[in-house]
Amino acid sequence: MAAEEVEKKLYDAVSKGDVTKFRELVEQDPYLVDEASFSCSRNVLHIATMRGQTAIVEEVLKMNPSLARILDSQQSSPLHIAAAQGHVEISRKLLSVAPVTRWWRDCHDMNPVHVAAINGHVEMLGHLLEESPLPAMERVGRGQTVLHLCVKHGQLTTLQVLGGKLWELMDEVDEDGETLLHLAVRSNQLEILQYLGESNKIRRRKRNYVGKTALQILNQSPPATIASYSEMRRILKTLLPPSSIKILPKINDAAMVVVVLIATMAFQNTVNPPGGVWQDNASSHEAGNAVIAYTHPYIYKHMLRSNTVAFVSSLVTIFLITTGLPSISVTFLMTTLCAMLASILAIAVSYGASILAITPNADTESPGAGVVVGIVVSLSLSILVLMFLFVRITRWYFMWMRRTRHQEDLTTDPLPLRLLYWIFQRLRRRDVSENNVNR
Template identity: 25%
Template sequence: MDPRLFYAAFTGDVNALLELIREDPLLLHAVTVTTSNTPLHVAALLGHAQFAMVAMQNCPGLADELNQQGFSPIHLASAKGHREIVRDMLVRRPDLALIKDGDGKNPLHTAATKGRVQVLSVVFSIESAQELTPMGENALHVAVKHNQYKALETLIQLAYQIQVGDELVNAKDEDGNTVLHLACAAKNSKSSQLSDSINDTLDQLIIRSYSQQIVKLLVSDRANVEVNAVNSEGLTALDISVTSMAGSKELEEIQEVLRSAGAEVSGRPVQAPVSNQRQQALSREDRSLTSRNENYADSLRNGVGVLAALFAASSFQLGMHPPGGFWQEWDSSTSQKSLNVTHKPGKSIIWELHKSESLKFFQTNAGCFFSSLAMLVVLAFNELLNGRGSYTFNQKRQRYWITLLHLLFGCLLVYAAVEFIQGMALVTDTSVAYISSNICTQAWVTMAVYFLLAFCSLVHGRLTR
């Protein structure tokens, strides 16, 4: 993508976009061939509504493009909750309400997954609500699986407004599970991911609270749900709750809610732990998400490996060919037979002239070189163990390797920055090195502030979720 076009999309500069289109009327049409993230993807992600509409007006086909992650622009806008962009895109292209992403989900499914209530009313229709994911799920299934209570409440309200409420709340996925079955299962994809990544009991309590609210909503007079519907294994929602929620005070309250609504056990013996019902319903989606994450991780490792190899090669080159070159002959005041020589052929010139500064430079260069080698060893060892299956990498162990790789990469960047400043001091003077040092310091401080803000945003999202 033309850097000017990307910057215009990033900043939402409509005038710059129009100027670029005047220069090259085919610019937006050509970008669909050269890149996966089009300007419309960027604008939809960042919420630049006016830019998105101008881009779509000049090239309507941009709205059909899927990026490398499998998302169309309207999927990104739905996931981020940009109601205005979603509404304007549907006004221009109503068929976009049914466009599928790489996982076979439409924008309604995406909005339900993220709980974007403000978008649901825009993308909801009979057609989009009846669309199913590859696992046979409608938007209500998706909302329950991701514990989006407000989204589920909104979807039920919208469904009954257009007389499809009973159909949607009692619809079954390909495993025969209704939304009530999924709500009664103790584990789901979100709770599983939280327990794997955080291992915090508080998160489990929050998930159970969401499940309780969802079950109460489904059995209330706002949703005419069939409480005794059975899934493909012949189990009712109460069957699942009795087995998967045993021993939990919070979740046993759900059983009382179900019984008061007339729910019964099927009497069919359970041959497997029913707490895995929702897990089974999510297994294919999880594998799809895992596959996408693994592809991203592979690309990231490949990129880090290339950078490590480049740093190793450049550090080796600097070590063998330092700035200033080598002496080509014996010192003029000596001879080859002299024992007291000032310099010898093949010795570094800068070492003889600035031993203290060059020593620091060579030490930093060695640190950069060996950090690069260590990164390559970690990457190779990781691939060897994964490829041969000689070691089972669960998520926890994998995080240790990724953390180690990040630490080594951080050391490598620090060494490279210091080495650059020291090299500038050797080949120029201290004033130039001082300026370079100030620029480097400002860059590091800026990055540190950025990552601190990102971390604070992550923590705030965890606390308010």
């Protein structure tokens, strides 16, 4: 009975921060600090930390610093308690004698960083992450990150702080494949969803492991108020995949250089054809006329047509690029790409015709002519095949983007198409990741 009274007096002294009374009790029984045990198997240091009594914590650590490594019945160390209460100064003293406790987990599988995050103690988080951010990278049960915990417990402030330091975790998923967006919708956290939508660190769209997006979850379990539902739906709509035009490779300055070069080649090949022009007038020709038009009229006719196609299609491409029309319409984008490919094909045909015109004995039966024609035909066919494949793949890409925008099920499509969808998704993820790194 006497021991219980002493422990009660000790508990009162520690709870109130009465250092004098604490020292008197310890002088009477030097083993009191080591042996005293309170509810939930907590020792003196647990109680002093819980009550925020920094002076008592200092006294206890001087007497027995190993108490900082003792766990209570909840597997919580004194540092866990300090993190839960937000006692930064006490946590400094605890870490000075037991730094390893920053990694220890309680019965809920959380380390002190997780505990501070779910309780909204921003200053405590800053202190715990001063030395190393690695404890914050640890996952808890169900594979959730510390950011998942912030969303789950509605801690917007801590999410903003940690999101700035641990941006690479913003797009991570748990064991169910759910992102922060999924959890925000499930928890009806409108403010957090607004922050996630404005952060530009969330991948545009992601399904969980049962194939549902955050928007589908919202539609299946809408919040109580129509206003909240409308706002959350609006935010999630803005996070749909970006415009297909922005994801496709842009027609940049290099493309402009190519088409300008083709236009120059076509123009020069027309006004200054192979063999030059007649310099004098005669009964059979006039000065300024192309020599090849008389020596190889058939070849000249096809070369002139090819040059015209290359020149006109290059001008069309230049016009579309300079006006910026491909960036506002898929139709203009496809027109630009087809015009550019047509100019390349036409200039290749013109080149072949020029070779035939200036090659000795370039008749249809000569071996040299056959080789040249074969090369030109092969090149032309290759470009046509590439053009066809490009148009088809682009069409499939637009179809994939449209269907994902409308949350359609893609798992029933043929295997080749699903493989192509997987490639599209991987490319888009890499593009978004690179943008996040650049930011």
